[in-house]
Amino acid sequence: MTGQRRAVYDVLMGERNHPTAVEVFTKVRGQVPNISLATVYNCLETLTDCGLVKIVTHERGPSRYCPNLEDHAHFFCDTCGEVSDLPLRARKRPQDVWEVPANITISHHQVAFRGECPKCAKKKNLKSEARNLKSK
């Protein structure tokens, strides 16, 4: 665990917003001013290899990094882009919902939900209310 790796890990633990590599990079520059982006990528890779961090990909967007080691899914708000964790329910397994043939072995799963977060839904409602008032 080198200085750079520690700094990268601390940034991830600090703001658990599933930052991209570039976001981690700009943040970590505060601590280690001349760290390079390639090093951030390297650190993120070694941290994921050690199992301290999970990498989460979504559609074609940049990879994001998550220090939550619990088994969980992710929710991506289509409007504001925010990412949040959805915990696995107790005593449930993904195999309960999808038919996985018995002869294939599962080592990982990645589950992503997309939709609208409460904040954005509220904002939209306020806007349409304003429109209604105006049109009267």
Added chain:
Amino acid sequence: MTGQRRAVYDVLMGERNHPTAVEVFTKVRGQVPNISLATVYNCLETLTDCGLVKIVTHERGPSRYCPNLEDHAHFFCDTCGEVSDLPLRARKRPQDVWEVPANITISHHQVAFRGECPKCAKKKNLKSEARNLKSK
């Protein structure tokens, strides 16, 4: 529905191996010899916009395209890279397994499993058997 779009769609329906854009491109050149890769991308995009095709992304790999419109997950073999469909079980929803707060609305979900397919598991067993025979 133009000639190019039809050709792209036919390739997808023909071999349902979740091909990448480049794989579709090389295949479709058999039908439309001077189609360009950009056009294949365009066709794939319009087809997905129409809802005839689903785009499936996995980690940082190239996007793959799938004409199976049923609600299903995907399984990716880490060894051979093969992709296969896993149907949703009857009367089950992803929300049954992950805790989705009531105030967020889900519009899509994408579920990916990783592991080893039966074919690769068998191959590996054969190899280790051969090793055992040799060492005797």
Added chain:
DNA sequence: AACTTAAATAGGAATTGTTCTTGATAAGGT
């Protein structure tokens, strides 16, 4: 402490998959 070896880093170049731009071509409406 000096020496050796191995791993980690900064910086930049290269790669990959995808999107954008431009001009040419074709299709449909009047």
Added chain:
DNA sequence: ACCTTATCAAGAACAATTCCTATTTAAGTT
């Protein structure tokens, strides 16, 4: 036939990531 609009091919541009190389740092040995 003419005008309008959409589609297409070709290649340039782009974004995210990986690779490369020379340095730096750390760890272990004498």
